[in-house]
Amino acid sequence: MSYLGEKTKKQKGYPFAGWLLFIYLIVLLYITLFAWNYGASLGNEGPGGRNYNLSPFYSIYRIYEYGTLSMKINILLGNVLLFVPFGFLLPFFRERFKTSKKAVRFMPVVFLATILSFFIEINQFIFTQRVANVDDVILNTSGAVIGFLLYRAIRGIVTRTSISIK
Template sequence: MLKKIYKIIIVPYTLFLLYLMFLGMGRFQYDENVVRIKPILSTIEFIEGTIRWEDIIRIVLGNVVMFIPFGFLGWIFPELKNLKNLLFSFMSAIVIVEALQYFTRMGICEIDDVILNTFGVYLGFLICGFLENKFSRWV
C-alpha cells in the first residue's frame, strides 16, 4: 500500500523540490557564481551569523528532512535497495543539481548541501528498512 502511494507522489515531490531549489523561497539570480566548499564550516558560519532560529531550522534541518523520501527509492528501483548504490546514485544526482545552481546562479553550490541532503537520504533508508520490518503487510 505504502509503495503504491510512494510511486505516485515521488515524481511530483521531486519536481516541487527542484522548484524550491531553483526558484522558490525568495530565490533570485546572483550577480556572480557562488560556491562554498568548506565542509561543515559554512553551515556553522551560517548558524553563527543568523539571528532567527526559524531560519536555522528551516535551512539546516530542511536540507535533511526534505530529502528523507529519497531513501525509499529502492521501492521503485530494486538496485537502490543497496545503501552503497543508493548513496552513490543520489550523491551523483545532487552534485549535478548543485552544479546547475552554480552555473545558472540560481542558488549557491554548497558542499554542505550535498552532505546534509545525503544524510537525509540515509535517514530515509533507515526509516524504510524499519517500516519494511515492522509493518511489512502495509508496505
C-alpha cells in the same frame, strides 16, 4: 486472464511509490531551482548571487554558530528534510524491479542521493543566482540516509508482522 488471454502476474512492490517519487522529484526541482533564495549561507562573505563553497562543514559551522534560529531551521534543517523523502521513497520504488526478496541496499541509495544533490548544486550555480555549496550536498545526503533508515524500519516491521501495505 488478460486481454490477450495470458495470465497476468501479481504486481510486486509498492505501486504508489513510483508516483510519489515522481511528484517528489518535481517538487524538489521546483524548490531548489525555481522557488525561493535564502542567499548565500556564508554571511557577509557571500551576499547572495552566484557563489560557491567547496570547504566541507564551513557554512554549516558558520550558520550554527552565528546564524539566527530562522537560518538554522531554513538552511540546515531544511536541507536535511528536503531529501528524507528521496531516501524513503526510492527503495520502495526499487522493490518493484527486484528479483529477490532482500531489502534494497544502502549504498546505491546514498550514491544516487549524493549525485542528485550534486546535480542540483551545479545547476543552482550555472542557471540561478544561488549558492552551490558542498555543505548542502552533505546535508541532503544526510537527509536521504534518514529516509533510508525509516524505510528499513518500516520494511522490517511489515516483514515481521506480515502486514501488507501494498
